Amino acid sequence: xxFAVKELRKWFGxxxxxxxxxLHVNRGEICSIIGPNGAGKTxxxxxxxxxxxxxxxxxxxxxEEITGRHPxxxxxxxxxxxxxxxxxxxxxxxxxxxxxxxxxxxxxSWDLFGQAKKYARGECHQLIKSxxxxxxxxxxxxQLSHGNQNRLEVGLAVAMKPKVLLLDEPTAGMxxxxxxxxxxxxxxxxxxxxxxxxxxxxxxxxxxxxxxxVWVVHNGEVVxxxxxxxxxxxxxVRKIYLGEKN
Amino acid sequence: MExxxxxxxxxxxxxxxxxxxxxxLAAGLTLIFGVMNIVNFAHGVFYMLGVYxxxxxxxxxxxxxxxxxxxxxxxxxxxxxxxxxxxxxxKAEHAMQLLLSTGVIYIVSDVVRLVWGVSPLTLExxxxxxxxxxxxxxxxxxxxxxxxxxTVLIAAVMFFILYRTKIGSVIRACTVDPExxxxxGINVHRVFLLVFMVGTGLAGLAAIAAAPMISAxxxxxxxxxxxxxxxxxxxxxxxxxxAFIAALVIGIVxxxxxxxxxxxxxxxxxxxxxxxxxxxxxxxxGKLAG
Amino acid sequence: xxxxxxxxxxIAVVVLCGLIALPFIVPMFWINxxxxxxxxxxxxxxxxxxxxxxxxxxxxxAAFYAAGAYAAAVLLKKTALHPAAVLIVxxxxxxxxxAILGFLIARxxxxxxxxxxxxxSMLVWTLIRKLPSITNGDDGITGVKVMDALTGxxxxxxxxxxxxxxxxxxxWRIVNSPFGWSLRAIRENSVRTTxxxxxxxxxxxxxxxxxxxxxxxxxxxxxxxxxxxFPDYAYWTKSADLVMVCILGGMLTFWGPIVGAAVLTIxxxxxxxxxxxxxxxxxxxxxxxxxxxxxxxxxRLEREQVQGENEIEK
Numbered sequence: 001x002x003f004a005v006k007e008l009r010k011w012f013g014x015x016x017x018x019x020x021x022x023l024h025v026n027r028g029e030i031c032s033i034i035g036p037n038g039a040g041k042t043x044x045x046x047x048x049x050x051x052x053x054x055x056x057x058x059x060x061x062x063x064e065e066i067t068g069r070h071p072x073x074x075x076x077x078x079x080x081x082x083x084x085x086x087x088x089x090x091x092x093x094x095x096x097x098x099x100x101x102x103x104x105x106x107x108x109s110w111d112l113f114g115q116a117k118k119y120a121r122g123e124c125h126q127l128i129k130s131x132x133x134x135x136x137x138x139x140x141x142x143q144l145s146h147g148n149q150n151r152l153e154v155g156l157a158v159a160m161k162p163k164v165l166l167l168d169e170p171t172a173g174m175x176x177x178x179x180x181x182x183x184x185x186x187x188x189x190x191x192x193x194x195x196x197x198x199x200x201x202x203x204x205x206x207x208x209x210x211x212x213x214v215w216v217v218h219n220g221e222v223v224x225x226x227x228x229x230x231x232x233x234x235x236x237v238r239k240i241y242l243g244e245k246n
Numbered sequence: 247m248e249x250x251x252x253x254x255x256x257x258x259x260x261x262x263x264x265x266x267x268x269x270x271l272a273a274g275l276t277l278i279f280g281v282m283n284i285v286n287f288a289h290g291v292f293y294m295l296g297v298y299x300x301x302x303x304x305x306x307x308x309x310x311x312x313x314x315x316x317x318x319x320x321x322x323x324x325x326x327x328x329x330x331x332x333x334x335x336x337k338a339e340h341a342m343q344l345l346l347s348t349g350v351i352y353i354v355s356d357v358v359r360l361v362w363g364v365s366p367l368t369l370e371x372x373x374x375x376x377x378x379x380x381x382x383x384x385x386x387x388x389x390x391x392x393x394x395x396x397t398v399l400i401a402a403v404m405f406f407i408l409y410r411t412k413i414g415s416v417i418r419a420c421t422v423d424p425e426x427x428x429x430x431g432i433n434v435h436r437v438f439l440l441v442f443m444v445g446t447g448l449a450g451l452a453a454i455a456a457a458p459m460i461s462a463x464x465x466x467x468x469x470x471x472x473x474x475x476x477x478x479x480x481x482x483x484x485x486x487x488x489a490f491i492a493a494l495v496i497g498i499v500x501x502x503x504x505x506x507x508x509x510x511x512x513x514x515x516x517x518x519x520x521x522x523x524x525x526x527x528x529x530x531x532g533k534l535a536g
Numbered sequence: 537x538x539x540x541x542x543x544x545x546x547i548a549v550v551v552l553c554g555l556i557a558l559p560f561i562v563p564m565f566w567i568n569x570x571x572x573x574x575x576x577x578x579x580x581x582x583x584x585x586x587x588x589x590x591x592x593x594x595x596x597x598a599a600f601y602a603a604g605a606y607a608a609a610v611l612l613k614k615t616a617l618h619p620a621a622v623l624i625v626x627x628x629x630x631x632x633x634x635a636i637l638g639f640l641i642a643r644x645x646x647x648x649x650x651x652x653x654x655x656x657s658m659l660v661w662t663l664i665r666k667l668p669s670i671t672n673g674d675d676g677i678t679g680v681k682v683m684d685a686l687t688g689x690x691x692x693x694x695x696x697x698x699x700x701x702x703x704x705x706x707x708w709r710i711v712n713s714p715f716g717w718s719l720r721a722i723r724e725n726s727v728r729t730t731x732x733x734x735x736x737x738x739x740x741x742x743x744x745x746x747x748x749x750x751x752x753x754x755x756x757x758x759x760x761x762x763x764x765x766f767p768d769y770a771y772w773t774k775s776a777d778l779v780m781v782c783i784l785g786g787m788l789t790f791w792g793p794i795v796g797a798a799v800l801t802i803x804x805x806x807x808x809x810x811x812x813x814x815x816x817x818x819x820x821x822x823x824x825x826x827x828x829x830x831x832x833x834x835x836r837l838e839r840e841q842v843q844g845e846n847e848i849e850k
Contacts, residue, residue, distance in 0.1 A: 089720070090725075092720060285650075341593050519651060
């Protein structure tokens with residue numbers, strides 16, 4: 001099993017954020033989770049990446065159980081993630097943001113005497129180019145536009161050269177034109193680097209545009225899953241998204 | 247190691263008395279830190295100013311009125327400091343707040359030095375409160391009893407205000423979430439000013455309560471501010487009850503410590519703080535402020 | 537005001553030549569002053585590794601400064617160890633203390649981190665005063681002679697210049713290394729850094745230990761300079777001075793602490809000779825700096841430089 005989650009459960013007091021979720025992702029596919037606000041998508045991501053510990057259940061990756069391990073360990077095993085509320089390094093330039101991530105991925109974060117700026121220049125610039133921020137590399141990350149901050153956020157996750165990339169609402173708050181750019185990056189990632197993408201989104205158009213498989217979550221539970229066409233035609237899903245236009 | 251019970255009990259009472267002063271000093275600080283998230287290292291120097299002010303006030307007006315006047319003076323000074331300086335650094339990093347406090351410390355210390363000189367001053371204990379009670383060969387100073395009673399009363403009043411009045415719940419709301427309180431239409435700036443004034447006023451109360459028992463000497467603020475913040479940390483930021491218990495514990499441990507390890511008695515405060523931070527950084531009743 | 541990296545290095549070289557030439561030009565008084573600035577600046581830089589680059593609030597570095605000083609003084613006066621060995625060993629003793637305190641503050645942040653460091657350093661202060669058999673207690677240790685080669689204002693000055701220069705170079709490398717950049721990332725967002733494979737707790741610990749080492753060197757140098765040491769070197773106000781020096785000069789810059797040290801030392805000297813109100817003056821200046829120049833002296837310049845670079849792209 002490439003990547004699977006089994007009966008994952010997390011309750012916060014009386015709130016059943018994630019209530020026995022089971023799903024799986026196949027290698028190389030772009031898999032999406034959708035569900036109304038409060039459906040438990042972010043909590044699920046937090047559980048998978050070790051940000052919080054589940055009450056019960058299992059997370060397996062490449063046949064190894066990684067439930068509740070420390071985020072650093074999980075990242076090292078090849079699962080990287082981006083955050084819905086961007087967690088970038090505001091007072092560092094875009095280049096420096098990427099550089100730190102790239103160097104950390106290369107295991108260099110313990111190098112006390114080397115000159116950081118001389119390492120991996122090509123790779124950093126390449127990464128910046130692939131997230132579409134070439135012109136902004138010397139701008140302070142905190143001064144970027146919202147959309148560009150989202151791109152940088154994705155970039156930081158991509159820098160980990162992950163096998164599985166969890167993207168938590170990567171286009172949140174972006175204008176329509178900007179979303180296309182992020183989507184292109186996502187598509188490119190899968191094709192070029194063979195990365196498996198696990199995407200959590202609110203915007204249906206984004207989901208239907210890129211996904212191979214879609215999982216629908218509601219009230220902390222999996223309602224159904226299938227291809228884009230199957231989900232589009234599914235009445236239950238429509239009911240959950242009352243008033244949503246296709 | 248033979249220590250008489252009477253000696254232990256005597257030190258215990260002394261410790262309680264000392265703890266009361268610590269509480270008065272720290273109560274204001276825990277409010278300021280808990281409510282406004284300001285690291286006011288100058289609190290100690292306000293206390294010192296209060297102690298020195300006692301000399302003038304007591305000479306002119308007597309000891310009794312001093313209990314109203316000194317805290318009042320300090321509340322006014324607190325208002326000036328808040329309005330002129332601290333108001334502008336609410337959102338600043340703690341490092342900047344510390345720096346500003348250091349500036350205030352330099353200024354106020356020098357004012358004290360210029361007005362009162364460098365020699366230590368002692369205030370005479372008022373005649374009414376001189377002397378001891380003797381209970382089963384334990385000597386308890388009358389003044390100690392006075393301080394303890396007064397502080398318990400003040401603590402009770404504070405509790406009442408905080409938990410039974412509207413302004414009290416507003417203050418507590420600010421401790422939890424200042425931004426929400428603004429949204430609820432409360433003028434947070436005025437609340438902050440009030441809290442700062444009350445906090446500094448309490449330091450004044452601690453000053454006059456402590457004045458007859460200590461000598462006023464330059465540099466006393468440096469020692470007291472560490473005690474005050476120690477109490478705040480151990481009790482929990484923003485918690486009056488926590489400050490009360492923490493102050494008592496520290497006062498008692500210090501005084502009992504003198505019996506066991508007289509050389510290192512003053513180190514007990516630091517050890518308590520270190521242990522408290524290791525076991526429970528948020529303190530007895532606080533939540534991690536800032 | 538734009539300064540290309542090239543110009544910075546040119547200025548640095550010029551300044552260095554000036555520093556070397558100074559003893560032959562100016563009176564002894566200024567050389568002593570400069571020595572003090574160098575030592576204070578080094579201590580400040582050690583603090584700034586954690587404050588400016590690490591985003592923490594180290595409020596107890598006086599403990600390491602005093603440890604370095606007392607290690608040197610005690611070993612020189614009470615043992616027959618070779619002076620060179622003593623000078624080399626002393627910072628390691630400070631570093632040992634740093635290893636302990638670093639462990640205690642591992643999971644603390646902001647003010648709680650600060651209070652732990654303060655409480656620890658006050659413990660050190662108490663120990664120094666209450667173990668007179670080793671440390672001479674409240675009287676401190678005076679009349680410490682290091683070695684013949686290190687007597688005389690100029691010799692001491694050059695020694696400090698060389699040692700501080702070396703330390704500054706090492707700190708420069710550390711700060712610009714991948715480790716240094718990881719520290720900065722931790723400062724900016726400690727949650728994110730965990731997710732990019734940086735072990736936050738371990739990195740902070742190593743930074744703390746390294747910082748305590750350099751602070752210990754500063755303490756050791758002060759013994760060489762002033763031939764003595766006192767318990768007050770461990771008092772929290774000394775730690776506050778070190779933090780102040782960083783913020784005055786600009787804590788987000790590399791050279792800030794040295795500039796801050798120069799500003800503070802010169803102001804102190806000048807105002808004490810002109811007026812007896814120096815604390816008042818300093819206090820007002822500090823308040824003004826906080827209210828008007830929150831980035832410190834250099835920080836202001838650098839901010840303009842970064843903005844200038846950004847504008848060029850538009």
